[in-house]
Amino acid sequence: MIARAASIDRWRRLFVIVGAILVAYALLAPITSLDAAQSANVPLLADRLWFRIATIIAMFVVMATAWNIIGGITGYAAFGNVAFFGIGAYTTGMLVAKAKWPFLVALPLAPVVAAAFAALVGLPLLRLRGHYFAVASLGVGVAVGELVQNIDYNGQPVFGGASGLFLPIFAIDNRGLFFFYLMVAVAAVAIAVTWRVLRSRFGYGLIAIRENEEAAAVLGVNTTAYKVAAFALAAALTGLAGGIFSQWNVFINQDNAFPIEYNVQMILMALLGGTGTVFGPAAGAVLLQLLIQFLGGSLPISVDIPFVSVDARPIVAQVILGVLLVVVVIFVPRGVIDFFGGSSRLSWSYLRQSLRETSL
Amino acid sequence: MADFVQLVILGLLAGGIYVAVGVGFGLVWGVLNIVNLSHGALVIIGGYITWQLFSALHIDPFLTLPVDAVALFVFGYLLQRGLINRIIRAPLLFTFLLTFGVNLVIVNILLLIFGSDFRSVTPSYSGQGIELGPIVIPYVSLFSLAVAIALSAALAFILNRTRIGLAINAIAADRDAAQLVGIDLRHAYAVTFGLGAACAGVAGGLIAMIQAITPTAGEPYTLQAFVVVILGGLGRVSATVVGGLAFGLVEAFGQSIPGSGSVFANAIAFGLMVLVLVTRPQGLLGRLR
Structure with a gap:
């Protein structure tokens, strides 16, 4: 031993x-x-391509780490966090494009608006449990995206409508480098926040809620306030990533600010790495995003997938991703960080045991 | 007034599709506690089977519906037996992720087989309808509504009057107790999912007649199934029928709001769903369990 x-x-x-x-x-x-x-x-x-990929990876590190606060630590299966990403993106986008604010002044408002929105919808939604919360948060995510695209005032789309919103290019030397380090800094903040939360009274309260909400309430945890705070904290970090994304990408619309598949990706990343841990979601985000980019053929290192034409490649990549999702969920339910963190080793008996634990 | 009646009729007819989409989803959610994110993909498989039979063999699309049902039942049975049964005791997020993965695989395999072209099923009577003065009732939608109601009735019959249906009800009430009285859970779970998939297949056949389909067209139907099931309430087929028709009406009236065009229909539907969830989580007709 x-x-x-x-x-x-x-x-x-x-x-x-x-x-x-x-x-x-x-x-x-x-x-x-x-x-x-x-x-x-x-x-x-x-090169430039690497900046782009690395910035996207850092963006997903933020989103997965932020999701972990509400989904992993608090145990509420939020399925609509992309709404906060989009709200952050549109907050910064509107302020920069329409109100002509400088980007660095507009950016801090992205997390504020996202967190305020999360607190507002969180109060009623977080009373729901299990599937109902997941479905309701998904509904909010979809509805916000639709509203942002479709709200008109006097016949003019308020938020750029279906044609989206163009931001003036942020004038700074080495723009790619700037946004990369900005996103990495936010990722570091997200991880630091998680680390701090897990070592605080607040974090213990959230874990107590995850394990048994009634018992937590009996112990004197103000469950409503804690849950809403966790939701808002996750929203603030996600919104900050969205705000940076809008200026970095220069163009936002419903498709790239509210993509429903991000909901699944950030959860899968947290799960792949290990939910409830400090570094797990970040590790999962790096691994999964590298894999997605690799399969999509946009990494410098690339291999041909046998028997697959170039045209079919993105489609086959999606199939592989789907199969991987299924395999991870069935065989590695505790995440890969379990293997590196020191508590288990990857072996046949580990796989068999995780299968037995969850099987009917 | 005629406008109003026309809207109500259109809403109810559209609701027929939502009923068909919703019943299978509601069954799987209510009994197995699985939120099946691949439901829309199963719907689209049904649509492609109908399209294939119609375009290659010129079979009347309504006659292809039983084929959809059988094929999807088998597919659903195997899917549940082979994959989803393996994570039944895992946290609920896992079923979300697993079924999303299945969805990704199905959609992209359909893309590899059929490409991303729009396919539509147009029998000779499509575009025609009964005219009652200013009000028009399209045949296809009318038949679809009838099929959806018949499908729900058949499902209710299976659930309430057959041996396997009673087993399914027993599982919904208490899984462990059901196992204790000798119900083969693995089989019963797979049959339940198969029935849900069969309903999705029929819904897909109906949808192919009403709108052009692509492999990626299924996602909205998964989302709409959520709304339908939440509106009606889990646990009873009749509740889903009411939810589907109500959703059709909400959408029809949402689209008719002057100035907004059709764009707010989705937002209204999802806003309504969240409202129902928060104020009346058991749905309009559901029972709290």
Whole structure:
């Protein structure tokens, strides 16, 4: 037993070291694209395409980590968090495009509006449990997207309508680099917030709600306030990512600000990494997003999928993603961080056991 | 007045489709506690079967509906038996994710087989209808409503008058007790899901006659199934029928609001769903369990 623990400890240390090196590389490589670095003959380690992918990855780290606060720690299966992403995107987008605010002044309002909205709808919605909460939050997500696209005033679309909203380009040198580091900073904030929450009275209250809401209430946890606060916190982080997205992407519409599939992706990421943990959702986001980009053929490293034509490739990629989703849900219900965190090892008996635990 | 009557009729006719889409979804949710995000994809499979039989063999689309039902029953049975049964005791999010994964696989395989072209089923009588003065009732929609009601009646009959139906009801009441009295849970779960899928298949056949379908056209139907089931309430077929017709009416009147055009229909429907969930979670006619 002691030998086993020691070997797991070694694995864990190796994993942390490798992870740290990869993260450091991902964070530092983009700097080599600066003019100063290029003129000093530093080899180019990352190009524009990499910025784009890395920024998207960081964006999903934020969303998955934020979802974890309400879905993983509090145990409320929020299925409409994309609404907060969209609200954040449109808050910043409207302020920059229509009110001509500078981006950096408009950005802080994105999390504020998203959190306020979450608190508003959270009060009635968080009284629902289980499937009902999931479905209601999904309904809110869909309805907000539809409203944003369709609200007219005097025959003019208020939020840009079906043709979307164009933002003026944010004038700054090395724009790709700027947005990459901005998104990474928000991701770091999201992870730090999770870490802090898990070590606070607030976090213990949320975990108590997840494990047994009635018991938590009896123990003196103000369940309504805690749940709404967790929901609003998740919304604020998600909205912040949305606000950055709107200025980064320069164009937002219903399809890219309220994509329903993001709801599923952020949950899958949190689940893949491990819900309720600090780093799990972030790890899951990196893994899954890299895989999605790899299958889609947009990574520099790419392999041909045998027997598949170039045209059919994105479709086959989706099929593979679907199969993977099914496999993860059935066989690795506790997330992959379970293997690296030191409590289990990937083996046939682990897979058999997780199957037995959940099977009919 | 004629406008109003026409709206009511159109709403009820559209509601027929929603009834067909909703009953299978409601059955699976109410009995198995599974929110089936692949429901829309199952609907679209039914649509493609009808389209294939109609365009290749020139079979009347209404006669293809039993084929849809049988094919989807088998598919649903195997899906539940092979995959979904494996996560029944997992947290509820897992069924969401699993069925979403299944949805992704089905939709994209359909894309590989049929491409993304629009397909429609147009029998000789499509576009015709009964004219009562200023009011027009299209045949296809009228027959669809009749089929949807008949489908619901058949489902209610199976659930209340047959041995497997009683077993399904027993599971809905108490899974462990049902197992104790000797019900084969794996089989009964699979049959329930198969019945739900069969209803989805029939709904797909009806939808193919009313609008052009593509492999990705199923997602709105999953969302609409949510609204229908929530509006009516879980646990009874009749409640879903009321929910479907009510949804059809809400949509018809939502589309008729001057100035808004058809665009607010979805937002109104989902807003209404959230409102019902918050104020009356058991639905308009549902029973709290």
